[in-house]
Amino acid sequence: MASMTIIDIAKMCGVGVTTVSRAINNHPDISEETKAMIMKVIKENHYVPNNSARNLKRSASKTIAVLIKGITNPFFNRMIQVFEKEIQRKKYSFILQRVDENQDEIDVAIELEKEKRLKGIVFLGGNFSHAKEKLEQLTVPFVLSTIGMAAEYDPHEYSSVSVDDFKESYKMVDYLCKLGHRQIAILTASMDDVSIGKLRYEGYKKALEDHGLQVNDKLVFSMKEDIESYSMENGYVVTKELLASGEDFTALFAVSDSLAVGACKAIFESGKSVPGDYSVAGFDGLDIAYYYNPSITTIRQPVEEIAEETIKILFDLIHKKTTHAHKTFPAELVVRESTVPLFR
Amino acid sequence: MASMTIIDIAKMCGVGVTTVSRAINNHPDISEETKAMIMKVIKENHYVPNNSARNLKRSASKTIAVLIKGITNPFFNRMIQVFEKEIQRKKYSFILQRVDENQDEIDVAIELEKEKRLKGIVFLGGNFSHAKEKLEQLTVPFVLSTIGMAAEYDPHEYSSVSVDDFKESYKMVDYLCKLGHRQIAILTASMDDVSIGKLRYEGYKKALEDHGLQVNDKLVFSMKEDIESYSMENGYVVTKELLASGEDFTALFAVSDSLAVGACKAIFESGKSVPGDYSVAGFDGLDIAYYYNPSITTIRQPVEEIAEETIKILFDLIHKKTTHAHKTFPAELVVRESTVPLFR
Structure with a gap:
């Protein structure tokens, strides 16, 4: 029964394949009687029509899990689509597992590993500052995707794909300095964040220094920990x-x-304008940065390339073609309406 | 080994539970030597620390799948979080399965049912216009969440939770008419959409009629089928x-x-303003409608209540407390800056 095809159903019904297809797809050019007859045969034989279903068939033992911190962050949406496509193309099954902000992704991964007999793991988003000994409890290959890794990790012990958060942050702040800005506030992660937040803050600091400026601690603001990270609400409240x-x-x-x-919303509500009173810059290259009014200057991350490379490295690890790999993609400064020279 | 606790580890290490916890959580107040010793014991014993991991433990045979069409639609993000929380609270496992726009969600569901021995299914988003005979191939309980159902379905044969798309759409267009607008364009689903898109269009039509207006077909625009449904890009291109x-x-x-x-972006690019030249209204109640400039008048759907009720009904079905249920939540007209009276 498992190997039954649409041709078998057509034969059993005494009709053509096209007619069966029309019945299945609820096409208007088929009589109700014929459709009912065909659907009855399909049902009795437990036939599962449609290629999309067949494509879904997967060996339960060949599963890749993507563990995602911050599923509401639209930055990850496009990446998830690419992961799923690439993983299915390799004929592996795909599990998407959310990790809460207060959950430990390694614990979640270890548990999933046991339960689902995973072949590989992608960690997406969040920070990564686990004890080395804990990382070693992971027995399957894994890749960190768009996660800054604390400097103390030995790069031989893990794989990663991301942009250079230090360099790209530097690029943005250097650009703002070149526009003549001297008092540049930053809205970043909490100061005990040791990965992306720290790297972007360090890039900010270095760019200021290279322009002969010092960091003014009163212009360094961290996201609120009780509000979703990197969210509009967090930007609004902190600004x-x-x-x-x-x-x-x-x-x-x-x-x-x-x-x-x-941040822009908070500025508007205070009766000020962007960019007239304040220039505002973002990071990531989300669609909304383009569609916002004013459009927002940003650093565009090549999310599709990052996602594709993540899967490529993961399968290289699974097939033992490599023991570790690190890939850094360049990102692009996209200048839009929200930033202007200080004195026009 | 499976029942090993942090207390066992502490005993084996000859230290207190707090010390073990500090080692696990990479806490600064513990010496490197002690930490290394504890992590070694943990590793050798394959102990999985942390409550978050324990909460994840699930019986593989008690699984609920949420099938989502349009995972990049931010409308679903908050709902997914609620689904996961509620499903885990019931001690069931949670699978999030994307369905492509061109995939048939019933086929995907049937395949998942076989493979994962599901106990229940939530269909989230998308249209629903399958042959009745096909729906009957689903052997486990299911609930349609925020999916408009074509009128020809017998409500005894399925369960659903949503807002009343006809009524809420009517509410918005009635409000625009009361502002004095007579030439109201609509940007909606394609005309062969038989669920949400049709219902919202019908609400638009009825509101116009009740204000003595006729639909002008030249002001009825459908989303592009080759661009992601309900997306900013689609609104931009069509406007x-x-x-x-x-x-x-x-x-x-x-x-x-x-x-x-x-739509607003397209209007700005044409040199016109919102709401000065055109009033613009949305639907859903996303965060961005509040944070946009101007803030956007919308119909706010009670997403958390909808998600909670969806799970409640699903478990009522699973426990055979009911054979079907339909719940419609009222939504709220939220008036913001993007809509103004025609002649001020």
Whole structure:
């Protein structure tokens, strides 16, 4: 029965394949009687029509899990689509597993490994600062995708794909400095974040220094920990505080586009404008940065390339073609309406 | 070994439970030597620490699948979080399965049912216009969540949770008419969509009629089928066409907030303003409708209540407390900056 095809059904019904297809797809050019007869035969024989279903057939033992921290972050949406496509193309099954912000992704991975007999894992988003001994509990290959890794890790012990968060952050702040801005606020991760947040903050600091500027701690703001990370709401709430602090600034670098959108909203509500009163820049290259009013200057990450390379490396690890690999993609400074020279 | 606890590890190491916890969580207040010793014991004993991991433990045979059409639609993000929480609270396992726009969700469901021995299914998003005989191939309980159902279905044969798409759409267009608008364009689903798109279009039509207006077909625009449904890009491209058509209008009702954002962008690029030249309204109540500039008038769907009720009904079906149930939640007209009276 498992190997039954649409041709078998057509034969049993005494009709052509096209007619069966029409019945299955609820096509108007078939009589109700014929359709009912065909669907009855299909049902009795437990025939599963349609290629999409056949494509889904997978060996339960060949599964890749993608563990994602921050599923509501639109940055990951396009990546998830690419992961799924690439994993299915390799004839592996795909599990998407959310990890809560307060969950430990390694614990989740270890548990999934046992339960689903995984062949590989992609960690997507979040920070990564686990004890080395804990990482070693993972017995299957894994790749960190768009996760900054703390410097103390030995690069031989893991694989990663991302942009250079330090360099790209530097690029943005260097650009703001070249526009003449001297008082540049940053909205970043909490100061105990040791990966992406730290790297982007370090890039900010270095760019200021190279322009002869010092970091003013009163212009360094961290996301709220009780609000979703990198979200519009977080950007909004923190920028309200920045504005209320009374500290002068002329530009704001938010380390995600969603944060930048929230920041703009807070500025508008205070009766000020972007970019007239404040230049605002984001990071990521989300669609909304283009569609927002004003459109938002950002660093566009090549998300599809990052996702494809992640899967490529994961399968190289699975097939033992490599023991570890690190790939860094360049990102692009996209200048839009939200940033202008200080004195026009 | 499976029942090993943190207390066992602490005993084996000759330290307190707090110390073990510190080692696991990479806490600074523990010496490197002690930590290394504890992690070694943990590793040798294959102990899986942390509650988050224990919460993940699930019986493989008690699984609920959520099949989602349009995973990049931010409308679903919050719902997915609620589904996962509620399903885990019932001690069931949770599978999130994407369905491509061109895939048949019933085929995917039938295949998953076999492979994962599901106990129940939630269909999230998309249209629903399958042959009755095909629906009957599903042997486990299922609930349609935020899916408009074609009128020809017998409500005894399925369960659903959603807003009343006809009524809520009527509410928005009635509001625009009361602002004095007479030439109201709509950006909706394709005309062969028989569920949400049709219902929202019908609500639009009825509201116009009740204000003594006729539908002008030249102001009815469908989303592009080759661009992601309900997306900003789709709203942008279609509104460009609307503007290029030269047909006069003063208000635009886009049937999702993302479409409305894209519509605003197209209007700005044409040198016109919102709401000065055109009032624009959306639907859904996404965060971005609030954070956009101008903020966008919308119909806010109670997504958390819808998600919770979906799971409640699904478990009522699983436990045979009911054979079918339909719940419709009221949504809220949220008036913001993007809509104004025609002649101020």
